[in-house]
Amino acid sequence: MLVLSGSALAGVLPEDRVDVLYHLYQGDGIEIDGPSILVRKQAGKNISMVGNYYVDMVSSASIDVITTASPYSEERKQWSLGMDYLRGNTTMSVSYTSSAESDFDATTYSFSVSQDMFGDLTTLTLSYALGDDIVGNSNDPTFESENDRQHYGIGVTQILTRNMVASLNFETITDEGFLNNPYRLVRFLDSGSTSGYSYEQELYPHTRTSNALGMRVKYYLPYRAALEGEYRYFTDTWDIESHTASIAYVHPLGPWTFSAKYRYHDQTSAHFYRDLFAGSEATNFRGRDKELSSLTSHTSMLGVSYEFISAANAWGFIKKGTVNASMHQLNINYHDFSDLRSAATIGNEPLYHLDADVIQLFFSFWY
């Protein structure tokens, strides 16, 4: 979960606004919903403060849970505070984020600097974040382990023509510590078991370094609409390599704005991932997290926004207000993760497929 600090074009602070959002994720036997509230307010001429409060209320009976555990409910709360300081063409941003759930605490400190140049055509942003996570285990109160994360980012936003803007972002993330899930199990061939396999704990490397290069282009169409294309390449020391591409279209019609997006993502698996290991402790590292397996995902999005408060009919100090709704449909095909809920014999299980709906409803006010 993120709090954005700083804007795409330095030299201008982000607008004051309040967003009240309800989010819902349904799929894979999981339901996660909750609010996200963001408040941003300028303090004086040079400073903008931002705060965000976010909650995930989780009810999970996912395939991992059904096959190796029992359904559970969980709640994760996160809050962030940030500040942007503008001086000439330079914006400096700092933020602090803290999240807590019954078995995981995460703290993140981030800092970034944005510089305008070339007559405000170009904005260069350098960012750094430090994360400190504490992993627990609900089944073992004595279990406690740490993760340290560091993010390094460099980004350039460039006005290309009077109708086109582009951005390029490179981000390196390093993790060190307990990087797997303390509840997830791997399965291995076991002739002594009636099903032909048994389970044991995951064992992940203690470090992970990833690099991601993303580019985005947005084009203004002459009849007043926008077309956006995006591509990201990702690779890491776990041997996961992925390509992500998307195309989006935004069409305003009076006070209404309609948007549509299609996103494609394809990734290879981590080198220590197996759907079925040859034996107990067969490899130095082992994991069966489907998110680290080879997969292809397709996401379609439709969104609508209605501006019910505008400059022409302002509500006191509120100069603009919108109500927004969007629906993402996420489909994931796993190329090497079996659906063990089926009654098939070992080696004949069908591959798992995930369908999920992501719904958002939110109000935004500018003042």
Place this chain on the structure above:
Amino acid sequence: MTTRHCCRLLLPLLLFAGLAGCSGIEPWVKPYERGNLADPIMALDVDPVSSAYVQHVFEGREGARGGEGASGGGCGCN
């Protein structure tokens, strides 16, 4: 792509940033020509709270992360 290859891509980026010190290049889109770019529909991130949430969903369901231009937080979502 190895880390070295990524760093080779980074060099031109840093060089480009270094050119910022050169005052010889004139902005080719004048301030009075940026009306379309200032249209709210052309913002690279129109609704930060919404896009942050969607990015959180994808990072929880896929193995890739980062490269999308915002700082990240942590969660036990694996």
